[in-house]
Amino acid sequence: MRRRVTNAALVSVGAVLLASAAVAVAMPAGAAAAGCSVKYSVSSQWQGGFGANVTITNLGDAVTSWTLTWNYNAGQTVTQAWNTTLTQSGTTVTAKNVSYNGAIPTNGTVSFGFNGSWTGSNPDPSTFTLNGVGCTGGTEPTPPPTDPPPTTPPPNGPADITVNSATRYQTVDGFGAAQSIWGSAWSTTDTQTLVGMGANQLGLSIVRTGLSPESSEWATHVNSLKTAKSYGSNVKILASPWTAPAAWKTNNSRVNGGKLKTDYYDDYANHLNSYVQYMRGQGVPIDVTSVQNEPDWHPDYDSMDWSGTELRTFVRDQGTKVQNTKLMVAEAVNMNYGYTDPTLNDATARNNIGYVGGHLYGTEESGRLRPYSLAEQHNKPVWMTEWNLHAADGGGSNIWGNPANAAVWNETLDDIMRTVHKSMEANWNAYIWWYGKRYYSFIGDGESAFGTVAGAPLKRGYAFSQYAKYVRPGYQRVALTKSSKASPLEVTAYQGDGKITLVILNRSNSAVNNAVIQAPQNVSRAEHYLTSQNANAASQPTSVNGGQATINVGARSISTLVFTL
Numbered sequence: 162m163r164r165r166v167t168n169a170a171l172v173s174v175g176a177v178l179l180a181s182a183a184v185a186v187a188m189p190a191g192a193a194a195a196g197c198s199v200k201y202s203v204s205s206q207w208q209g210g211f212g213a214n215v216t217i218t219n220l221g222d223a224v225t226s227w228t229l230t231w232n233y234n235a236g237q238t239v240t241q242a243w244n245t246t247l248t249q250s251g252t253t254v255t256a257k258n259v260s261y262n263g264a265i266p267t268n269g270t271v272s273f274g275f276n277g278s279w280t281g282s283n284p285d286p287s288t289f290t291l292n293g294v295g296c297t298g299g300t301e302p303t304p305p306p307t308d309p310p311p312t313t314p315p316p317n318g319p320a321d322i323t324v325n326s327a328t329r330y331q332t333v334d335g336f337g338a339a340q341s342i343w344g345s346a347w348s349t350t351d352t353q354t355l356v357g358m359g360a361n362q363l364g365l366s367i368v369r370t371g372l373s374p375e376s377s378e379w380a381t382h383v384n385s386l387k388t389a390k391s392y393g394s395n396v397k398i399l400a401s402p403w404t405a406p407a408a409w410k411t412n413n414s415r416v417n418g419g420k421l422k423t424d425y426y427d428d429y430a431n432h433l434n435s436y437v438q439y440m441r442g443q444g445v446p447i448d449v450t451s452v453q454n455e456p457d458w459h460p461d462y463d464s465m466d467w468s469g470t471e472l473r474t475f476v477r478d479q480g481t482k483v484q485n486t487k488l489m490v491a492e493a494v495n496m497n498y499g500y501t502d503p504t505l506n507d508a509t510a511r512n513n514i515g516y517v518g519g520h521l522y523g524t525e526e527s528g529r530l531r532p533y534s535l536a537e538q539h540n541k542p543v544w545m546t547e548w549n550l551h552a553a554d555g556g557g558s559n560i561w562g563n564p565a566n567a568a569v570w571n572e573t574l575d576d577i578m579r580t581v582h583k584s585m586e587a588n589w590n591a592y593i594w595w596y597g598k599r600y601y602s603f604i605g606d607g608e609s610a611f612g613t614v615a616g617a618p619l620k621r622g623y624a625f626s627q628y629a630k631y632v633r634p635g636y637q638r639v640a641l642t643k644s645s646k647a648s649p650l651e652v653t654a655y656q657g658d659g660k661i662t663l664v665i666l667n668r669s670n671s672a673v674n675n676a677v678i679q680a681p682q683n684v685s686r687a688e689h690y691l692t693s694q695n696a697n698a699a700s701q702p703t704s705v706n707g708g709q710a711t712i713n714v715g716a717r718s719i720s721t722l723v724f725t726l
Contacts, residue, residue, distance in 0.1 A: 197296040199229065199289040215256065216272045217291065227271070229256045229296070231286040237279040245273035246327070320679035320709065321647040324654045324661055327681070328640035331588040333655060334542055335397055336581070336629035337367025338597030340382055342403065343463075347385040347598060351616050354604055355597050356393030363603055363622045364630025366395060369546060369593050372402040372436050372450070374415060374463070379439055386445040395634045397448040399546065399593070400436065401492060403455075403463035405429050410465060418459020418466045421475075430479035437486045449516055451489040451546070452476060458494050467491065473503035473510045480513030487515025492546050495523035498535070505535050517541045521548035521580060530580070532588045542590035549594070550576055551601035561600045562612025564620050569601075570694040570717070573621045574668055578719050581628055582666055585638060585653045594625065623697040627690065627721045630698075631662045647676060650714060661724040665714055673714040680708040684724040687712075691720035 200216045217229060232252045239249045245256045256273060289296045338355065340347055347355070356365050368389045370382050389396045404415045409428060412419030421429055437447045452475060456467035467475075472491045480488055493500040496519030504510045505517070517536045524530050524545075533543050553560060556568035563569070577594075584592050597603045603622030605613025613619060636657030643652065650673060651666040661680055667673060678687075687710035689701040694717060701720065704711045714720060 197291050197294075199291070199296055201231075201285055201289075203285065213275055213277065214272065215275075216270065217296075218270045227258050228292055230254065230290045231288065233286060235279055237277050239275055239277045245275070247273075247275055319644070319677065321644040321673075321676045322650070322652055322663065322665075323642045323679040324663070324681055325640040325642070326654075326656045326661060329656075330638040330640075331542075331585075331590050333585075333632055333634060333636045333638065334544065334591040335366030335395075335634045336591065336625065336632070337365045337369060337397075337399075337593040338603055339369035339547065339593065339595055340371070340385065341596060341598070342371035346382045347388075348616070349384070349388050351598055351604060352385045352388040353392050354616060354618060355622075356389050356396055358394055358630060361618055362630075363618060363626040364394075365597065365603075366393065366629060366634050367397045367399060367591055367593055368597075369399045369401060372400040372433070374402070374404050374406045374432075376435065376439070379436060380443075383440070383443045383445060386440070387443070390445060397634065398440075398445065399449045399451065399489070399544075400440075400447050400486075401451040401454045401546070402433065402465075404465040405432065415463050416461055418464050420466050420471075426475055426479050427482070430475070430482040434483045437483060441485055447486045449489050449544075450483060450486045451492050451518060454492050454547075455494050455520065456491050456500055457497060467500070469500045469503040472500060473507050476504055476513045477507055477510035480510070488513060489516040489518045489544065489546075490514050492518040492520060494520050495527050496520065496529045496533070496545070497527075498529070498533070502535060505539055505541065511539055511541070514541065516544055518544045518546045521545055521584075525580065525583070530583050530587055537588065543588070544591040544593065545584050545589055546591075546593045547595055548577075548580070549596075554601070558610050559612040561619065562605070562614070564697065565694055566620075567694060569620055573624050574666070574717060574719060577621065578624055578627075578666055579651070579668065581625070582651050582653060582664070585628075585664075588638075592628070597622075618697070620692070620694075620697065623692045624719050626698055627692055627719045628664055631690075631721045631723055632664065633657060636662065647673060649673060650676075659726050661726065663722045665720050665722065667714045667716060667718050667720075670716050672716045676712055676714055678710045678712065678722055678724075680710075680724045680726070682726060683708045684710070684726055686725040688723045688725075689720060690723075691715055691718050693718040 197217060197219045201213065203213045217227065231254055233254065234252060239247050239254060245258065248255045258271065355363050358364050368386065370386060373379060386398055405421050407413055407415045409422055409425035410419040411422060433450055437450055440447050452472060453465060453467055456472065458464060459466050476488060476490060490504045491500040501517050504514060517533065536543050550572065553568040553572045560566040560569055581592050594602065599606050600608055600611035600613045603619060603625060605615055605617045605619055607613060607615030632655045636655040639654050639656050641652060641654045643650065649667060649669040652663055654661060654663045663678065684705060687703045687705045689703040689712045690698050691701050692698050693715050701712065710722060712722060
């Protein structure tokens with residue numbers, strides 16, 4: 162049953178859920194907690210949830226900051242707080258003063274409150290510690306549970322989605338697509354459509370480009386990459402090599418796999434570095450350089466085989482030779498940890514890389530569309546750097562030029578956009594689609610057999626822009642809760658640049674109308690954009706009241722709500 166938020170809960174949200182272990186903050190010199198008292202009272206309680214208020218008295222004049230800790234023993238979990246920063250680790254809860262509380266008042270009394278959930282029963286805590294010193298505590302009688310939950314609404318009505326920006330997850334590096342690896346470059350107009358932030362532009366913030374084994378081919382994409390950097394907003398470039406020069410490989414060929422000979426490891430490092438420095442000289446900084454595209458796949462086109470230990474050895478011994486960029490390991494076909502764990506487990510190799518990469522082919526089926534704990538442990542951002550799906554071709558080749566084709570839309574929403582959502586929930590930092598310009602991708606390539614117009618945005622591009630254009634590099638994913646009314650919706654929320662952005666997938670066949678979205682504070686503006694089978698990133702009406710917006714989420718749609726704080 163969904164927790165209801167009390168009026169006070171919306172005054173100021175400061176909760177940080179399930180964070181690091183509670184640590185008592187030392188008192189300032191000369192300060193004392195002696196004589197302090199805590200009054201803990203449960204203001205309301207319902208099946209599975211409760212709201213509580215806490216007052217600390219006799220803090221003392223010398224106390225300029227305070228930390229209060231207590232323990233729960235009945236499965237209680239703090240879910241939202243106000244006038245404090247609240248963290249929980251296991252059974253231990255820690256409350257700290259926050260900047261907006263200002264100085265401790267002369268009467269030495271402060272108050273805060275929070276909501277929580279529980280299982281079994283909800284006994285009150287009996288002991289409290291203030292700044293590491295025991296503090297007398299008292300609890301007021303807990304009211305009996307009410308069912309249904311309390312009906313007192315927040316100031317503007319009950320929320321269906323409540324954003325908790327105090328609980329933060331990964332930082333987003335961006336959303337992108339690849340240039341043609343072997344074909345011609347994007348035109349200036351193509352590039353502007355893909356990375357631009359204007360109307361009918363898609364806002365990509367990562368461009369993936371191929372690192373050819375032949376230096377004579379490096380100039381092909383210079384102009385489009387320069388355009389991406391200058392015209393886009395904080396666009397990153399990822400360079401991925403498919404193979405080393407043929408003469409350095411065991412099969413003496415660019416194609417059909419083959420390994421890099423160990424006595425050419427230093428040459429390959431210098432080759433990667435030469436590319437980075439060439440592009441840098443052309444005005445194109447290469448932010449990330451992969452060691453290898455799909456080291457676990459040896460098709461009859463450019464490719465090269467590596468094992469995980471070979472990749473570890475290469476980046477450990479040669480990685481520092483590649484300058485002015487950050488290395489990535491290793492873009493395995495299905496995020497296979499066997500190709501990245503050896504590097505992450507070797508301190509020297511690990512220090513020589515900046516990113517972990519992998520592709521989405523079979524990743525979900527193998528159970529790896531989830532947080533990569535070893536990468537998180539070592540603070541290495543995880544990028545999904547390639548996926549390509551156009552099974553809807555079976556519906557006829559000319560379907561891609563029809564913006565309202567059901568097969569195209571169903572595949573876009575149920576497969577592609579769903580995996581973007583799951584990647585974000587998995588704490589991955591970037592999602593990069595295959596070619597940005599292709600008949601089944603973001604802008605058309607003009608092939609007559611497929612019915613697309615060269616350079617024109619496609620349905621898939623508009624859908625992807627619901628993330629790319631509004632969740633910008635540096636935004637951080639934050640927590641949220643949903644009501645039963647919002648349960649069909651798949652939602653992630655992000656904060657950055659003075660905005661809170663929610664991306665909402667509704668893959669059900671029913672609209673969710675008059676959905677109330679609660680921000681953690683009052684907002685100055687709310688914008689709502691929606692892509693569906695019959696709409697392309699179309700502006701939608703929304704009403705704003707304080708910290709809430711009310712929107713209609715169409716059936717079978719993806720939409721973005723942007724709060725300006």
